[in-house]
Amino acid sequence: MQHAGAAAPLKVDIAEKTFRSAEGVTIDALRGLSFEVRQGEFACLFGPSGCGKTTTLRILLGLDQAFYGSYQLPKGGSNRIAAVFQEPVLLPWRTVEQNVRLALPSGTRDMDLxxxxxxxxxxxxxxxxxxxxxxxxxxxxALARAFATEPAILLLDEPFASLDERTADKLRRLLMTVWSTRPTTALMVTHNLREALLLADRVIVLSPRPAHVRGIFDVDVPRQARHVQALDDLVSDFRTKFPDAG
Structure with a gap:
């Protein structure tokens, strides 16, 4: 179930999420998963492949309601949720601008973009x-479409997967630029540690399935100072605290 309120910008408390495999086996995806993301914070969910990161986003998007627990989404401003997935999911018969404007409420589709x-x-x-x-x-x-709606929360599911590293790094920095000019609460799923440390204020570290929070890694280096050496140092600090994570 979903609980709305103003006690926390984003609050997740999922007691249990299970599903059945194609062979009919019950699989525990999430168990005792609890965390918060502060107002205007950029947080990353980091953990091994298959641990339940995307399942968590699907629950927050309302795409999966078969779970025990609750979550609270941010309130204020537009109250809208925006999502960016691994695939851009653009309508092929619409132009770039039309794809972006279609995401806007009908009364604001002529806004200056x-x-x-x-x-x-x-x-x-x-x-x-x-x-x-x-x-x-x-x-x-896809990023333009998400930010154009001025969402109360932005959810991102490995949006730079399958790109070559040069293109991915350019897009990560573009994401930070546009997020800095249009700040919103953001939660991003990634299994790329350097990506998480480049983008996030905090990294929420998940265990293998069934996922729960192993701990939080605060990234206290200003974003403009996260150059190669600083990221190397952050990776080293992270690995010291979580030697077998990811």
């Missing part, structure tokens, strides 16, 4: 169709 398109490097591509975009550009369009 010039600044957003400019930050994401899409100003000259607004009239292109998804088939004319590289995967990296399509993912920029």
């Amino acid at each position: 010039d600044g957003l398109f400019d930050i994401l490097g899409l100003s000259s591509m607004r009239s292109l169709y998804p088939s004319e975009l590289s995967l990296g550009l399509a993912r920029r369009a």
Whole structure:
């Protein structure tokens, strides 16, 4: 069930989530998963593949209601939830700009998006169709669509997976730029430790399945100072605290 309120911007308390495999075996996905994300914070869920990170996002998006527990979503402003997935999920018969504007409430679809398109490097591509975009550009369009709604919370499910490292790193930094200009509470799933340490204020470390929180790693280095050596030092500090995580 979902509980709404103002006690915490995002509060997750999932007692149990199970599902049946194709062979009919009951699998414990989440058990005793509890954490909070503060207002305006960028947090990452980090853990081994298959531990339940995406399942957690699906619950928060209301796509999976077969669980025991509760969660509380942020309130205030638009009260909207935006999500960015591994696939851009753009309508192929709509242009980039049309895809972005379709996500807006009907009364705001003529709002000025010039600044957003400019930050994401899409100003000259607004009239292109998804088939004319590289995967990296399509993912920029997906980010534009999410931020255009000015959401109360942004959920991201490994949005840079399957990209080459150069393209992925450029998109991570674009994400930070647009998030800094349009701040919102954000929760991102990743199994890439350096990505988590580059982007997040805090990294929420999950155990293997059934997932619960092993601990929290606070990233106390300012984002503008997270260059290669600083990230190396953060990785070392993280591995000292969580030697077998991920």
